[in-house]
Amino acid sequence: MRGNRAPDFFNSGATNQVTIHENSSSYQKYRILPRVLKDVSNVSTAIRLFDRDITFPLCVSPAGLQGMAHADGELATSRACAKAGVNMGVSSYANHSVEQIIAAGTEVGPIHHVMQLYSMTDREKEARIVHRAEKAGCKAIFLTADSPVLGVRFNEWRNGFMPPAGLDYPMIEKTSEQIQQQSHDDGFSSFNSASHSWAEEIPWLRSITKMEIWIKGVLTPEDVEMAIQYGCDGVVISNHGGRQLDETPATIDVLPACAKAAQGRIRIHIDGGIRSGSDIFKALALGAECCWVGRPMLWGLAVRLTLSVLWESIKS
Numbered sequence: 001m002r003g004n005r006a007p008d009f010f011n012s013g014a015t016n017q018v019t020i021h022e023n024s025s026s027y028q029k030y031r032i033l034p035r036v037l038k039d040v041s042n043v044s045t046a047i048r049l050f051d052r053d054i055t056f057p058l059c060v061s062p063a064g065l066q067g068m069a070h071a072d073g074e075l076a077t078s079r080a081c082a083k084a085g086v087n088m089g090v091s092s093y094a095n096h097s098v099e100q101i102i103a104a105g106t107e108v109g110p111i112h113h114v115m116q117l118y119s120m121t122d123r124e125k126e127a128r129i130v131h132r133a134e135k136a137g138c139k140a141i142f143l144t145a146d147s148p149v150l151g152v153r154f155n156e157w158r159n160g161f162m163p164p165a166g167l168d169y170p171m172i173e174k175t176s177e178q179i180q181q182q183s184h185d186d187g188f189s190s191f192n193s194a195s196h197s198w199a200e201e202i203p204w205l206r207s208i209t210k211m212e213i214w215i216k217g218v219l220t221p222e223d224v225e226m227a228i229q230y231g232c233d234g235v236v237i238s239n240h241g242g243r244q245l246d247e248t249p250a251t252i253d254v255l256p257a258c259a260k261a262a263q264g265r266i267r268i269h270i271d272g273g274i275r276s277g278s279d280i281f282k283a284l285a286l287g288a289e290c291c292w293v294g295r296p297m298l299w300g301l302a303v304r305l306t307l308s309v310l311w312e313s314i315k316s
């Protein structure tokens with residue numbers, strides 16, 4: 001049986017959902033120890049990222065299929081990020097093109113975007129994504145390094161999740177109908193290169209773009225060191241929101257060791273389970289420069305859709 005139950009796709013993690021839950025709950029292990037008699041009359045949450053001040057240290061992670069949550073999908077996300085004064089990641093699985101997404105946000109206010117990329121078997125297509133992103137004005141590539149194969153997503157398998165008909169994926173040059181012609185896992189990940197490596201990916205990327213190169217999906221000090229050795233500009237400490245390899249640790253728990261390994265030589269950002277201002281505070285206190293958030297933004301889009309359907313039915 002095939003279905004398009006959106007919550008199976010948006011909300012779930014891989015296999016037994018261990019990591020997705022720990023990402024959030026682990027924040028509760030950490031307590032805040034305040035110092036007193038400090039002058040807090042003039043404080044700011046702004047930080048500088050990609051040569052621009054953002055209002056607070058939280059940006060929106062790249063997430064695919066936003067057109068399933070609302071017809072405006074990534075266009076609405078881009079507008080919202082611009083309004084909030086933060087930056088946005090564009091998924092390779094976006095339902096609008098990077099050009100449209102950047103234009104939508106820029107109409108509202110200043111905003112920077114980064115382009116999320118997979119290591120692909122089709123190098124020419126991968127290069128096309130990079131060139132389009134750079135020409136459109138993206139500041140960085142987020143190379144998602146944790147997805148040589150798709151996570152084992154029982155919750156999607158159970159109801160035969162397939163993307164709904166009528167959605168386009170202009171960056172990977174596909175449509176939902178083409179994805180539907182394949183099995184669940186092949187449809188979503190057959191183009192990912194399972195044989196990717198630092199040596200193959202990073203120098204090649206450097207040779208084709210002047211954008212910053214970040215590695216998304218790092219969880220160990222060893223891989224922080226590799227990113228430094230390969231001249232990367234930043235890493236996102238991420239387990240893909242628990243959607244790839246289940247039973248990896250919560251990102252907040254590995255952050256201190258990763259930040260220590262970095263020794264200020266590379267930028268350290270984090271995502272996964274961040275749901276409140278105190279979570280952001282803890283992540284910054286433990287060594288991150290900035291946080292990124294995925295699902296809450298998707299829930300916001302879905303609520304907008306629900307509200308507009310409700311409004312239409314009330315009016316009629």
Ligand SMILES: Cc1cc2nc3c(=O)[nH]c(=O)nc-3n(C[C@H](O)[C@H](O)[C@H](O)COP(=O)(O)O)c2cc1C
Binds near residue numbers: 064091144216274292
């Ligand atoms: C529905 C959904 C789709 C996602 N799609 C992508 C993607 O296309 N590329 C990617 O690198 N990460 C993707 N992610 C992972 C996010 O970039 C991010 O790492 C994760 O959502 C952070 O965890 P959080 O949702 O708990 O905030 C996706 C996450 C979700 C929930």
Ligand SMILES: CC(C)CC(=O)C(=O)O
Binds near residue numbers: 065243
């Ligand atoms: C497989 C893609 C559609 C994106 C995704 O679900 C993810 O990266 O987690």
